[in-house]
Amino acid sequence: MTKLLIYPEIDSERISKIQKISDELSICNAKEISEALQEIKTAEAFFGKITPQLLAVAENLKWVQTPTASLEHYVFPELVEHPCQLTNMRGLFYDVIADHVLGFVICFARNLHLYIWQQTESHWQPIGGQAGKPNFVTGPGQESEVDRSHLHLSDCSLGVIGAGSIGSEICKRAAAFGMTVYAVDPYTKEVPGVIDEVWEVNRLEDLLAVSDFVVIAAPHTPQTEKMFRTKQFQQMKSTGYLINIGRGAIVDLQDLTSALQNSEIAGAGLDVFEIEPLPKEHPLWSMENVMITPHIAAASTRVPERHLETMLENLRCFLAGKPFVTPADKRQWF
Ligand SMILES: NC(=O)C1=CN([C@@H]2O[C@H](COP(=O)(O)OP(=O)(O)OC[C@H]3O[C@@H](n4cnc5c(N)ncnc54)[C@H](O)[C@@H]3O)[C@@H](O)[C@H]2O)C=CC1
Ligand SMILES: O=C(O)C(=O)CO
Secondary structure, three states: OEEEEEEOOOOHHHHHHHHOOOOOEEEEEOOOHHHHHHHOOOOOEEEEOOOHHHHHHOOOOOEEEOOOOOOOOOOOHHHHHOOOEEEOOOOOOHHHHHHHHHHHHHHHHHOHHHHHHHHOOOOOOOOOOEOOEOOOOOOOOOOOOOOOOOOOHHHOEEEEEOOOHHHHHHHHHHHHOOOEEEEEOOOOOOEOOOEOOOEOHHHHHHHHHHOOEEEEOOOOOOOOOOOEOHHHHHHOOOOOEEEEOOOHHHEOHHHHHHHHHOOOOOEEEEOOOOOOOOOOOOHHHHOOOEEEOOOOOOOOOOHHHHHHHHHHHHHHHHHHOOOOOOEEOOOOOO
């Protein structure tokens, strides 16, 4: 028998699906920490939030599966040193988060976020153009200078930080809209059919300089923490937009706020924040060039079943002694 401890507890429907994997599996779905502390002594596998307290009494632990893709809240020094293997939930959210990002991009390109502010006041006001009239058509005697307040997406470029499962899907969708696409990543070398050469991370400055939309799709790691400070905002185009669906800790919130207040960048689409929930009094809430979603970019009807399937697939691998489908590096946090 192999013992799997689950803590915090999950619903009985998922438990019965897990149990179907093998008759040789004994599952403990612990409700209370006292029960988890007792049961982890003999468990070989753990699904949930491992803590130093739990790990300290685990005598037989070989595998820990986290319930999230990101690992910053799951990794601690004793776990790094422990011989157990760690798996995460990456690779489940690629399409839905890419859709969310393209939603931000299209709103900014077409000013939909601004028109929604106007709509709340029944205010009919074309943005940009001459005397409030957009000059998408020029006639005799009219000013022919191009009005750049509504962007043509296929003239725009998008740069992604982290071309993993989510990042590469963002690249594919942006390319389908005719955008020029760039990415930096320490491991991914190409995005098939879209980017022949993903740049090394030391070319971040180059990516920031050429991208109209800069998208963070990387994990929070010791290397990415505060990757975006004032210097990086100054390296972006002043007409550029930042979109962050990776992790809040990658962007210094104060520096981002100042960059927006000083018009160093044109706007931001944010799903994740250094402080969550974003405090009610934070100045970002009232900036009309900022779109905020409350860490829900992964919300979707399909994600729960993918979540369970990833867990089951890793469990099958564990029982069969095969390599996991989502192995994670405890030192690198992804
Ligand atoms: N907003 C939300 O609700 C959600 C956010 N996420 C975030 O998205 C992240 C990525 O998820 P997946 O694409 O599924 O993971 P993934 O593991 O497939 O991709 C991560 C990519 O980031 C790259 N990377 C690592 N260090 C980097 C660095 N220093 N600079 C640039 N790239 C770097 C990796 O090489 C990898 O290609 C997660 O770690 C999590 O933080 C994930 C799910 C939901
Ligand atoms: O899995 C993650 O890292 C998430 O942010 C889920 O929303």
